[in-house]
Amino acid sequence: MPLIFDIKRYAIHDGPGIRTTLFLKGCPLRCVWCHNPESWSPRPQRLYKRSRCIGCRTCVEACPNGALGLTPEGIRPTGAPCSLCGTCARECPAAALEISGRAWPMDELMAEVEKERGVMARSGGGVTLCGGEPLMHPAYTLELLQELGRRGFHRAVDTTLYAEPDVVRSVAAQCELLLVDLKLMDSAAHRRFTGVPNGQILDNIRLIASLGVRYFIRIPLIAGVNADAANLEASARFLASLPQKPEEVDLLPYHDIGKGKHERLGTVYNPEKIPMAAPSEEDLSRSHRIFEAFGLSVRTGA
Numbered sequence: 001m002p003l004i005f006d007i008k009r010y011a012i013h014d015g016p017g018i019r020t021t022l023f024l025k026g027c028p029l030r031c032v033w034c035h036n037p038e039s040w041s042p043r044p045q046r047l048y049k050r051s052r053c054i055g056c057r058t059c060v061e062a063c064p065n066g067a068l069g070l071t072p073e074g075i076r077p078t079g080a081p082c083s084l085c086g087t088c089a090r091e092c093p094a095a096a097l098e099i100s101g102r103a104w105p106m107d108e109l110m111a112e113v114e115k116e117r118g119v120m121a122r123s124g125g126g127v128t129l130c131g132g133e134p135l136m137h138p139a140y141t142l143e144l145l146q147e148l149g150r151r152g153f154h155r156a157v158d159t160t161l162y163a164e165p166d167v168v169r170s171v172a173a174q175c176e177l178l179l180v181d182l183k184l185m186d187s188a189a190h191r192r193f194t195g196v197p198n199g200q201i202l203d204n205i206r207l208i209a210s211l212g213v214r215y216f217i218r219i220p221l222i223a224g225v226n227a228d229a230a231n232l233e234a235s236a237r238f239l240a241s242l243p244q245k246p247e248e249v250d251l252l253p254y255h256d257i258g259k260g261k262h263e264r265l266g267t268v269y270n271p272e273k274i275p276m277a278a279p280s281e282e283d284l285s286r287s288h289r290i291f292e293a294f295g296l297s298v299r300t301g302a
Contacts, residue, residue, distance in 0.1 A: 002137040003101035009116055013302045015156035015177055017125025020116050025101045027132040028162050030195035032270050035258045039132035044084045044101040047264040050074040052096035059088035059097055126154025135163035145174035161204035168204045178215040184226050185234040209242035217246040222254040223277040232290045240294035249291050250301040254278045
């Protein structure tokens with residue numbers, strides 16, 4: 001069963017109204033700026049927050065495999081195999097360790113979602129599937145969407161659309177809104193910054209635009225990556241050419257929240273030291289002008 005690594009309540013940036021967002025583990029992309037690198041692997045992972053660690057050795061002594069040791073740099077793997085049993089995280093008195101990703105039986109997961117039904121209903125909200133990439137787990141994603149639909153929840157899916165067309169069609173038919181990432185128009189640049197080319201993504205955007213489904217486009221706006229006029233004009237021209245334009249284009253200014261998560265995973269953020277920065281006010285103003293010139297509704301999000 002695919003894993004969920006976070007349940008975000010009272011989400012206001014993942015579709016209309018107040019929402020509950022379910023984060024599925026596993027993603028085929030490796031975006032340099034990714035906010036959720038713990039979503040890349042579909043398997044459970046151990047995260048360690050050194051600033052919380054009190055050096056008590058409780059986790060070291062509790063680990064049944066001897067996989068952890070206390071060093072001057074904090075808790076570190078010893079090289080012994082880790083079974084990801086979660087004992088270290090459960091026993092840590094300072095909550096410095098956690099296991100990211102768990103399987104949720106459908107009835108337990110729906111019980112969590114139902115807790116916020118009133119808030120979601122009053123605000124015109126619902127449930128959003130995010131990740132990672134939900135389309136990486138098509139059978140499970142469809143099962144979730146069908147159960148949410150049976151319960152009367154508004155359903156949104158936040159996706160890269162890096163998936164087979166049949167999967168895209170099936171998911172689009174089981175939700176009320178698609179939130180689609182559009183990162184770069186040049187395929188070589190897309191591969192450099194995300195690890196995959198963009199041909200399949202652009203084809204699938206054309207596909208959903210032909211299906212008559214409701215969709216938003218979300219662009220992570222990053223100076224040094226995709227905030228240049230050439231890329232923005234190419235993006236706007238592409239979107240304006242579609243048989244059904246996106247209902248809105250959301251520009252999401254860059255921030256480096258993923259850096260701290262890489263540290264907790266024991267991995268390196270932006271290992272190639274690619275220059276990346278939040279867009280300036282001038283960048284944002286130019287971006288709005290470009291998209292509006294092509295007849296697209298654009299706003300700056302969070």
